[in-house]
Amino acid sequence: MSPGSDQAPRGGIDLGGTKIQTVVVDADNQVLGQARRPTPTEGGPEDVAKEMVATMNEAAEAASVNAGELGGVGVGSPGDADENTGVVSDARNLPNWMDPFPLGERLSGQLGVPVKVGNDVQVAVQGEFELGAAKDFDTILGVWWGTGVGGGLILEGKPWLGRGAAAEIGHVVVKMGGPRCTCGRKGCMEAYAGRMAMEIKARKEVKKGAKTDLFKIMEERGRDRLTSGVWERALKHGDDLATRLMDRAVKALGAGVASCVNVIDPEAVIIGGGLGVRMGEKYVRRIAARMHPHLFVDDRPPEIRLAGLGDLGGAIGAALLVDSRVPTPAT
Ligand SMILES: [Zn+2]
Numbered sequence: 001m002s003p004g005s006d007q008a009p010r011g012g013i014d015l016g017g018t019k020i021q022t023v024v025v026d027a028d029n030q031v032l033g034q035a036r037r038p039t040p041t042e043g044g045p046e047d048v049a050k051e052m053v054a055t056m057n058e059a060a061e062a063a064s065v066n067a068g069e070l071g072g073v074g075v076g077s078p079g080d081a082d083e084n085t086g087v088v089s090d091a092r093n094l095p096n097w098m099d100p101f102p103l104g105e106r107l108s109g110q111l112g113v114p115v116k117v118g119n120d121v122q123v124a125v126q127g128e129f130e131l132g133a134a135k136d137f138d139t140i141l142g143v144w145w146g147t148g149v150g151g152g153l154i155l156e157g158k159p160w161l162g163r164g165a166a167a168e169i170g171h172v173v174v175k176m177g178g179p180r181c182t183c184g185r186k187g188c189m190e191a192y193a194g195r196m197a198m199e200i201k202a203r204k205e206v207k208k209g210a211k212t213d214l215f216k217i218m219e220e221r222g223r224d225r226l227t228s229g230v231w232e233r234a235l236k237h238g239d240d241l242a243t244r245l246m247d248r249a250v251k252a253l254g255a256g257v258a259s260c261v262n263v264i265d266p267e268a269v270i271i272g273g274g275l276g277v278r279m280g281e282k283y284v285r286r287i288a289a290r291m292h293p294h295l296f297v298d299d300r301p302p303e304i305r306l307a308g309l310g311d312l313g314g315a316i317g318a319a320l321l322v323d324s325r326v327p328t329p330a331t
Pocket of ligand 1 (some may be wrong): 170171181182183184185186190191287
């Protein structure tokens with residue numbers, strides 16, 4: 001197999017605030033090897049890039065290929081990722097990564113293969129569209145429920161990026177003058193439903209005297225934040241505060257996502273992201289029920305589905321960025 005040929009295995013990197021997940025896939029997008037490492041929490045973009053290269057090499061080794069033989073590597077990146085230049089800026093949950101950094105160029109130089117960089121949520125949604133839960137549809141809205149609430153749009157088969165900031169559904173306003181969002185504005189859907197916002201709210205409630213096991217579970221698991229797994233455990237135990245905050249999140253998701261549906265009228269809504277995948281089918285149904293009262297045309301709601309590619313979805317979707325058979329967004 002020669003590098004760059006359509007048949008060569010490709011690499012995919014999902015760069016998250018907590019972990020770097022890499023895969024090597026074959027021409028049919030079957031996973032040949034994968035690796036995962038924690039994202040550096042100190043240093044800066046150079047350190048993160050170095051760790052990404054190491055994680056990519058590890059996946060290549062697991063797939064018994066040399067990283068230099070890959071047909072290319074795609075990256076799903078948080079922050080403001082420029083698809084054309086591979087430059088990433090404003091990645092708030094990565095260490096000291098506010099200024100533009102030429103991520104694509106740096107990785108390409110170290111791996112010795114072409115690298116394409118895209119938005120993390122958009123590439124994950126593209127993965128679901130090509131290979132996962134949205135295979136049967138042409139127009140979809142992806143709702144990536146995790147640390148924040150991200151979104152991805154595919155209209156009539158093509159990714160819609162707008163002028164680069166489309167589908168920021170987390171910042172749809174669900175309550176005028178509502179709680180402060182992590183973006184600094186007020187009343188955004190993310191201010192209720194983002195994992196980070198929910199944790200801030202939980203800490204505030206505890207300060208005011210609310211009883212909860214959330215932070216006890218967090219400590220038992222050796223975590224320093226309320227991960228999806230911590231929420232799941234607390235909910236299973238019927239924890240009062242966890243239940244209350246999760247109900248509030250689901251309600252906000254219902255209003256916000258339904259409002260987006262009223263604008264786009266997609267065939268399907270795909271729920272993914274760390275919390276989305278962890279909470280699973282039951283919560284997809286709950287969100288659908290909470291959307292219903294807000295749907296303008298409520299007798300034919302879109303299909304609401306759980307993302308189907310699971311934990312590797314972001315990395316597999318990233319690998320599609322370097323698949324010459326997949327349409328790339330026109331920017
Ligand atoms: Zn916001």
